Amino acid sequence: MVTFRTRARADAVRCPRCKSLSWRVHGRYERRLADAAVGTTPVVIRLVVRRFKCLSSGCPTVTFAEQIPGLTSPHARHTPVLRKLLARVAEALAGRAGARLARRMGMPVAKDTLLRLLRASDLEEPGAVRVLGVDEFALLKGHNYATLLVDLEARRPIDVLPGREAGTVARWLESHPEIEIICRDRASAYAEAARAAAPQAVQIADVWHLWNNLAKAVERTLTSHYACIRAGHEAARQPDEDAPVAPPDGTLDVNGRPRRIVGRIRERHRRVHELLAQGRSLRGISRDLDLDYYAVRRYAQTPDVDQLLVKVTQRRTLLDDYKPYLYERFTQGCRNASQLFREVRDQGFRGERTGVNRYIRQLKQGIETAPPAPALPKPRRALRWVMTHPDRLRPHEVLGLKLVRAACPELDTAVEHVRDFAALIQERRGQDLFDWIEQVHNSGLASLQQFARGLLHDQDAVVAGLSSTWSSGQVEGQVTRVKLIKRAGYGRAKLDLLRTRILLRT
Structure with missing residues (x-):
């Protein structure tokens, strides 16, 4: 620690109340002030401070301590x-x-x-706001919420309001009549507040929330037509009558030798059935072979070992989605497994090289005689295919989406509606929204019709959202920052402290 010992040298000091000069010293005491560190070494200033008597008879102050401008202030223990x-x-x-x-x-x-x-920090006043973003965030999810207000032109938060009620937001909007545009999500409370307190402002429904609501409607459609997807998938997997029957897949390793797990399962199956033939109980066999009881029971209940091997050798792998592409490249003449591994890795494959090597060896040996059909997609995976831009789909995803669309006419129509709505967003053709809604109503898809009816309830804001360049994108980014600040304090900060940290421009 570095310590400085010092004292003031002024002969007279003014009284802080009556401003009269005094030179009569009443007493002295030592004051310790912490100062900025030297390197990483703490610095302390030990200052001898004098107390003066006020010489003005009409001043209620009897004595006062001298202050050194730029160094001390009343009761402070740190330098400025x-x-x-x-x-x-x-x-x-x-x-x-x-x-x-x-x-x-x-x-x-x-x-x-x-x-x-x-x-005690001084917060900057927001000033005039022309474009306002409004969104909520959770103080305690499911219980307590607050409202974040963002100046979208200045790109910074300007206030945090308790709760998410329309009345609270409306009172704030009434004090800012200069607002021209309000970007919000589809919460009815914020829409009601904007209509009541800022009728001059144009409301813009956030495009991301519109797209998210559409995705939920499409997912319900996929779920309700999942039987069609399953039937189409099973039809695609049926082998051609003229194609030769392929032997079991996956029983050999990359070097053409039987896989260890295959030999182990065959041996255990043989031993279990031998002991069963001798009259041993399942518990006894479990102890003798040091196997789990339920594994022994599974072996005992399966007369044909190939039924056990199916789960091991034909279970779903990371490579399944890329097998159609590998088969196509193989038929084009590319037989180099390393080259094919690099190609599928560039497409997003996260598996090991050995899986690609094994599959290419099977193709060379004639085990795979037809292009494999994609695995049956779950509704959530099919939803991702539908909601992704066609140019960004990988080859196996294009094939999977093609099978989904071919499963039934309703799903094909749903995909067309999604792409038409995406075109409205990309080309900012909000004026064509009502034509899209009419097409959806004529399609007979209940979930999409429900989504379209919801758009009509907030049609002005939706049309503005599809036509304007403004959105709540940066508001969502500010909410992400708020969550970081909140969680850095383990969620224990009160609203006043949280508000200060949010509004300070650090």
């Missing part, structure tokens, strides 16, 4: 320089984390002091 540094640490890290960092920087301080400095 150190106070500013600690305030910056508090803005970035708040309590305990800020105290740990300050201690390592040679500025030991209590967490409560940092929080006190943070609460």
Whole structure:
């Protein structure tokens, strides 16, 4: 620690209340002030302070302590320089984390002091706001919420309101009549507040929320027609009558030798059935072979070992989605497994090279005689295919989506509606929304019809959202920042402290 010993040298000091000069010293005491560190070494200033008597008979102050401008202030234990540094640490890290960092920087301080400095920070007034973004975030998910207001032109949050009720937002909007555009999600409370308190503003429904609502409707459609998808998938997997029957897949390793797990299953199946023939119980066999009881029971209940091998050798793998592409490249003349591995890896394959090697060996040996059909997709996976731009789909996803669309006319129609709605968003053709809604109503798809009816309830904001360049995108980004700040404090910050940290531009 570096210590400075000093004292003031002024002959006379003015009374802080009546401003009269006094030169009569009443007494002295030592004051300790923490200052900015030298390197990482703490610095303390030990200042001898004098108390003066006020010479004005009409002043209620009897004695007062002298203050040194730029160094001391009443009751302060830090210099102004150190106070500013600690305030910056508090803005970035708040309590305990800020105290740990300050201690390592040679500025030991209590967490409560940092929080006190943070609460005393001066917040910048928002000024005039033309384009406003509104969204909610959870203080305690499912129970307590707050509303975040963002100036979209200045790209910064300007206020945090308690709750998410229409009345709270409306009172804030009434004090800002200059607002011209309000970007919001599809929450009815914010729409009601905007209509009541800011009728001059154009409301814009966020495009991402519209797309997300459409995705939920499409997922319900896929789920209700999943029987069609399953039937189409089974039809695609039926082998050609003229094609030769292929032997079991996956029983050989990449070198053409029987896989260890295949030999182990065959041996265990043989031993279990031998002991059963001798009259042994399942419990006894489990002890003798050191196997789990339920595994022994599974072996005992399966007379044909090939039924056990199916689950091992033909279970779904990471390579299944890429087998159609590998088969196509193989038939084109590319037989180099390393080259094919690099190609599927560039397409997103996350498996090992050995899986590709094994599959290419099977193709060379004639085990695979027809292109494999894609695995049966779950509704959520099929939804991702439908909602992804066609140019960004991988080859196996294109094939999977083709089978989904071919499963039944309703699914093909749903995909067309999704792509038409995507065109409205990309080309900002909000004026064509009602034509799209009419097509959906004529399609007979209940979930999409329900989504379309919801658009009509908020049609002005939806049309504006599909036509305008403004959206709630950066509001969602600010909400992500708010979640980081909230979770960095383990969710224990009260709203006033959380509001200060959100609004400070650190």
